[in-house]
Amino acid sequence: MSSKREFLKFSLAGAATFSASGLFTEALGKSHPSEITAHHTEKKTINKPIVVSTWQHGIAANKAAWQVLTTDGKAIDAVEKGVRVPEADPEVRTVGYGGYPDREGKVTLDACIMDENQNCGSVAFLQHIKHPISVARLVMDKTPHVMLVGEGALKFAKEQGFKEENLLTKKSEQDWRQWLVKSKYEPVINIENHDTIGMLALDKHGDLSGACTTSGAAFKMHGRVGDSPIIGAGLYVDNEVGAATATGMGELMIKTVGCHLVVEMMRQGMSPTQACQAAVERIAKKLGDYKDFQVGFLALNKSGEYGSFCIQSGFDYAVTSNKTNQLFNAASLL
Numbered sequence: 001m002s003s004k005r006e007f008l009k010f011s012l013a014g015a016a017t018f019s020a021s022g023l024f025t026e027a028l029g030k031s032h033p034s035e036i037t038a039h040h041t042e043k044k045t046i047n048k049p050i051v052v053s054t055w056q057h058g059i060a061a062n063k064a065a066w067q068v069l070t071t072d073g074k075a076i077d078a079v080e081k082g083v084r085v086p087e088a089d090p091e092v093r094t095v096g097y098g099g100y101p102d103r104e105g106k107v108t109l110d111a112c113i114m115d116e117n118q119n120c121g122s123v124a125f126l127q128h129i130k131h132p133i134s135v136a137r138l139v140m141d142k143t144p145h146v147m148l149v150g151e152g153a154l155k156f157a158k159e160q161g162f163k164e165e166n167l168l169t170k171k172s173e174q175d176w177r178q179w180l181v182k183s184k185y186e187p188v189i190n191i192e193n194h195d196t197i198g199m200l201a202l203d204k205h206g207d208l209s210g211a212c213t214t215s216g217a218a219f220k221m222h223g224r225v226g227d228s229p230i231i232g233a234g235l236y237v238d239n240e241v242g243a244a245t246a247t248g249m250g251e252l253m254i255k256t257v258g259c260h261l262v263v264e265m266m267r268q269g270m271s272p273t274q275a276c277q278a279a280v281e282r283i284a285k286k287l288g289d290y291k292d293f294q295v296g297f298l299a300l301n302k303s304g305e306y307g308s309f310c311i312q313s314g315f316d317y318a319v320t321s322n323k324t325n326q327l328f329n330a331a332s333l334l
């Protein structure tokens with residue numbers, strides 16, 4: 001595994017290339033002659049296809065997405081297929097089946113998906129359905145809406161042929177009963193390698209898409225919805241610029257519309273790492289309690305450059321491309 005320093009070096013090299021591509025000039029709405037020349041004379045290699053995703057479970061998820069990407073598939077299909085892997089894995093305790101329940105012992109799921117044409121679909125507070133991401137995909141593909149929640153989302157899922165299942169595993173039930181003894185709500189910073197999955201992909205055609213799915217904060221209040229199903233907070237894609245996803249304490253991302261912010265920073269010329277850092281710094285500036293929580297952003301731009309930044313050290317992410325297939329440690333504020 002690469003060290004944090006090696007990773008940072010890589011990202012900063014990526015940033016330099018990105019600025020030279022001419023996108024920076026375009027974003028500012030003016031033409032600087034030397035940048036235009038650079039744009040026309042250098043044929044920039046785009047790192048595609050590529051898929052990136054949050055935490056260690058991203059390795060298995062990327063593998064499934066990579067199969068789609070290398071057979072000429074679309075990014076939107078790759079991200080859906082990829083995140084279904086941790087959704088179905090009972091060992092991943094913060095996504096889908098086997099996820100930690102809320103305070104009432106109920107597993108409630110949030111997910112969203114976004115494609116290269118600004119189409120998006122989302123479900124929140126969905127119970128009994130193992131693959132919320134695929135329900136979100138159908139909200140996008142088959143309804144005039146973006147978001148369905150709770151009972152309505154469940155009704156729609158059943159109409160679409162999803163079957164109701166018990167998502168509370170024995171292990172999760174035991175942990176919940178243990179938690180009930182004190183009933184103290186203390187979100188654990190970095191439940192290492194067991195967290196929300198956010199995935200971003202750039203396909204062979206040069207199109208970007210993203211997906212994000214989670215069981216949310218363990219032992220949350222019944223009815224609580226985090227950032228993961230909120231377009232702009234837990235996920236955002238702009239096919240002209242790049243895409244971003246987030247993990248960690250969702251309330252902080254919602255308050256700052258974090259992933260939209262990251263994409264807008266890339267539009268202004270920042271590298272993915274710089275944009276993620278800017279969003280973390282915005283959180284730190286605006287929200288006094290940020291030191292008590294973890295937030296990690298992961299971004300991918302239109303050139304296939306990626307980067308990440310978080311509040312606390314300990315956040316890692318998986319990258320799969322023709323050049324690499326490994327986990328990286330994100331740089332952190334603290």
Ligand code: SD4
Nearest residue numbers: 196216217226247248250
């Ligand atoms: C949420 N962001 O529901 C998700 C959960 C998560 O680390 O990523 N936890 O707030």
